[in-house]
Amino acid sequence: MHLKKLSLVNYKNITSELFDFDAKINCFIGNNGVGKTNVLDAIYYLSYTKSYFNAVATQNIKHGEDFFIIEGDYLLEDERLEKIVCSLKKGTKKVVKRNGKSYDKFSDHIGNFPLVIISPSDRDLIIEGSETRRKFMDGVISQQDRAYLQNLVNYNKVLAQRNALLKYFAANRTFDALNLNVYNEQLLELSNYIYEKRIWFLKEFAPIFNECYQEISNSKEEVSLLYKTQLDEAPLLELFEQNIGKDRMLQYTSVGIHKDDLQFELNGYPIKKFGSQGQQKSYLIALKLAQFEFMKQITGKKPILLFDDVFDKLDEDRVTQVINLVNKDHFGQIFITDTHGERTENVVKRTNQPYKIFHL
């Protein structure tokens, strides 16, 4: 599967553009702020029905305009063409159409045109709090298991109810253990599924990640990816009991799988504190390439790969290693942005693959 044509109208800073892509490598070259990332974001939109960078849908409409249209023509393995159109008009609901037919639920679309993006904003995975890492983990697992996503949604609903009850207790200087227990039991059942699935995920994902990192760094460093959960300390109901005083004081639930985290380590130390910029970048690229492998195994399709500004901060050796990885036949269509035309051209030439360069 690859994206053959892309047409954009009023998407962010792009008034109107039409691209005819190569089935293998496509590069967008231009100065800062010309809209290279915006084109990648539009391609991301066609797969995920939303922007990777701006969650407020209307802010993706070009300033001063009142609608945007993103249109993509995909050529499938069996030579069939599929057209995806995502459009938004101010004051109306977003529309996503596949071959002219609107989706009722956008979630039905996700996974049909698998895609992985590697971008400088992935740094949030290292520097931000645990929520960003849980989101990454949940996103990858949900693509493989829709029941997981449903359990997660239900867990968050019950958690919000439990938190509301804790607030009610505090406001009314009251307490009802039986009432609270109803939520505890529901959370137990929902979190069992999520916990088991996260353990399974780490077991499958960590070795793939490790292999990707070793290839990029030429086995110069040891990395690990660990699942951190309070459920390793005690069963959930016991944790609830131990922390009830604290929860009543805080008026929210301080223990449970909503506190889980992924620990990123380099040579046994947290990468956030002890990794160089290049090592951190390598770690993130390895994470995303592992996501690529994982998705490929699940969907049986080669996800489209978006490399936003990836070569910056990587030394020559690592750039070569990333390209060698890409060079392997198991990668499909790739989109690259860079401010240095010469650097990109040198890099893509080395892949011995067909490519197209677009100057923006």
Ligand SMILES: Nc1ncnc2c1ncn2[C@@H]1O[C@H](COP(=O)(O)OP(=O)(O)OP(=O)(O)O)[C@@H](O)[C@H]1O
């Ligand atoms: N809704 C919008 N309407 C108009 N312009 C927008 C909108 N949203 C973002 N932009 C503009 O898009 C530009 C950023 O584009 P983009 O991030 O694609 O640049 P880039 O070419 O990737 O740059 P860099 O090399 O710095 O990463 C900015 O000038 C920003 O103001």
